[in-house]
Amino acid sequence: MKNLFLFIFLSVTTFCFSQNIQQKTDQNDYLIAENYYREGEYEKATQLFKKLYDKSSFNTTYLGRLISCYQETDNFLLAENLLKSRIKANNSQVYLYVYLGYNYERQQQKEQAKLNYDLALNNLGKNAAYGGIIGRLFKDYNLLDYAILTYKKAMEANKNANYNFQIAQIYGEKGDYKQMFESYIDMVDKQESYFSLVQRYTSRYITDDSENEANVLFRKTLLRKSASNPKDVWNVLLAWLFAQQKDYGKALIQEKALYQRNPTDLSKIYSLGKIAFENNYFDAANDCFVFINQKSTLKEEKIDANLYLAKIAVATKNPETEALFQSLFTEFGKNTATIQLQVAYADFLTFSENKPNEAKKVLENAINFSSSKFDKARIKLKLGDILVFTGKFNKALIYFSQIQTQLKNHELAQQARFKVAQTSYFKGDFTWAKAQLKVLKGSTTQLIANDAVALFLKITDNEPLDSIPSGLKQLANAELLAFQNKDDDALAELDKLFTQKDIFVNGLVPGEVIYDDVLFFKAKLHIKQKKYAEAILNLAKIIAADNQGFLTDDVYFMMAEIYNNNLNNKEKAQEYYQKIIFEHPSSIYLVDARKKYRKLRGDNL
Template structure:
């Protein structure tokens, strides 16, 4: 590129940027000079229209009209009639403005590009009613052309949701392949629909269309999408199943719906969808994927239910075994192997089986270093629960060395230090904490800091630390999901050391364990006891919020929950839970 040409191009860019800055700063007189020079040099309509805007915003209507008339003589484009009318409108001459608008409308030509150009001229200048008239008139004059999308955009901007929805549905009727586009535009509309008006209107409109035109399945597809956006997974699934039985073409929608339902903790709906996909006849590329994901979601539901009933454990164990029998142990099923190992070690309390499973998984061909390292960490965790602490230490150390300077290495180092804490080797733990507190992995750094502070604040000078050792053993039981054993240790600690400075930690842990055991009344008592004895303790912030949640969600005591949330908002401004407390308080108050 010649140097002179490049220099001239750079000058134009600088002028354009300066013109835009003046325009944004509402320095229209200065912007007008620059936009005019850019237009004179390039002849681009965009610069010309910016020049007109600057004249109008500067109230230089005389120059604007003179400029537009000159442009009309040169181009004969109807959009400049719109600009001329707009100038009169800004001057307050509504009658004359509408005469020019009508003149532009009367001159409609069949070329689609000309129609859209005219509609855009009205749209850009905020004359929405006239913009709509352009497309309405065009559809009457030229029936072979449709402008549903353009009309929908105008109705969206004017918040005329009934007409907007009708326009989009008319578009889908003639162009079913536009479904993804319509969904995207409606997603934007939902974002700006603060008062929820669109949601109610959309449900009414789609249902009416489905009833009046039952043969058009695109309306049913849009309705499924709408229900998913509302997180009404049950209704969405029912509609999607009916639609798939009718068309045989909704397998991908059902898979996506199942994944979203699981993410939204609507586990029953996700499992129903996966079960249907498993049993679906004919060409079914999702059968194996459905089997895998159904097992994964069944495990997630098991964890959410916090149940230890033998029937639930045995049922899930059978599902895991059936899935591996059908699909085998491979890289594809690796994520499920990891889930099953955790289930065996921490919920079925069969760490030996978990260890055997993970050792087999480590021999799968094609695993990358991160996958192998993660399996070793999980294997070490299982060895902790099996009581083979030295094997666990060795595995954690291997990962820390092999995966050096990664988050996984930091996690392994922390878990090794935590195991030393469980074993009562507090001095070794303290020696490792300074490094771990600087971890780039936020969760590891926070956990390391919490463990470090626990030991520093409660380690006794005589090095006996019997109460801290008891707490550590209770924490080991909690890690291995042995809640009853952990409770017994904590009760023993309180009885043996009634004046221990660890009692706040004990109460906090007891409350969390009781929640896990679904003993909500006892958990509330433990939290209340903690807040009474340690109102400003290190655990009081969390205890206060969790107590509110217990009252609200488990004990059906909304007034007590509301009082706690209000107290957090008014009297604990530094609480990390203040935003959640404010949201929950408003929700409870609004229900009254």
């Protein structure tokens, strides 16, 4: 008996071992065959796929690849005979008719192709289980109408089947956005669990241009659905759409409607206000946070909302900002809960009121309330800024370095690293600044990554070579002076570049690498000082020197904005918005330029 068990055990083990070796061999052959196929070496691929198919004729992947190899090598008869023999052996596998039909299609035998496609479709009623594979084959062969028809017939034959998602995707591939959006929204209507999936795929077509065809169709489809079958989910999608288009006021209307039905959660309105603030849509952001302040009964929510109301007051230079801060401290106190409010106040005192010493006292007091390393990091970041503002660079770098050490990989640590790079740039230590910026270029925070790339390129493009002055030290010093609110001194530093012979032989002139950067920064400073004519003059010099430079679209947009918002010259504004639309179609300003151009032209938006 023991010998019998041993014999059985060895037999099973040997069989399993042999099977395992065979599977590994087949897998290796498949990978080699697939590589040949993708490289277009169809003769070699044919041999391997034929070998694999002969071993596993039930494997549709091997069958599909073998037929495709035959077709790519013009062996249509071999493919036809193989398929006909398969159909004869088992005519219930109706998906084979699609392969056969496409084989005729490749030979321009349209009638024979249609005949077989129809056979596949007409047999779906008896073999609905093949609906998925037939629909996929039609889609792979770019026979999109047949694919849609297949999926619809399969769902008619089998009420449990659901191919709405596949149908919607195919409408998208056809460019039939109307049908695509209707299909997606029908999916959500039947089952709201599809919401995230539909939102993700819809976002591939939605842009931040409200007049984009897909945006218009999606909005109309949602509004029709909302009218015929009201549901909260339609308001959610409309709010999301308006936020994508930066129509934050309209998004807020939808969020308010949702809140009225469920007056317990203000988080969506808070998120919307934050996004609007970050995009400088201060009126819409203000409306969001005022609404939260009015409706919320939670102290934490009210503090968070008022923090942003204070930030908006600072950003819009509201003359009542100081009084607003004081009223908030009276209402909520100076404590652990208001640390971020205290940090914002210190920032206001330093950069708006030029009172860094008062700001420093505020932060030194605030650190006594900090109960977490994150609050301490926020305070130290702002203290570092104030130290840079007052010219105490080394002490500032200590604070920034402490944050990097204590909060590795956190967003606050990335902010600190950028501030190390910026401070090093201000000091003229370009090598160390670049080393920090290289790390930050891959930052998970997009804003930090963008700022890092911009500063890295500025240093790389303009860094002195072989101790020959390039003007970068003077530009960095001018930027430091501007950071310290010494704008006149910053402009004087920039003007020296155009006159000092020890920096450039004839002073800074067109053709020098740093020329555009200097003039662009001068224009920014003039705008800050409301000297718009001088700003336009500097921007025009950049275009005169090189109207194809990397700053060209930035220059055109800045000029358009000055003419539109400050000089009330609508014709000139249109001219420069139009330059972006027609000459810089890949510009990040394109959508805004198009909107503003249409508005100035009088289009009904």
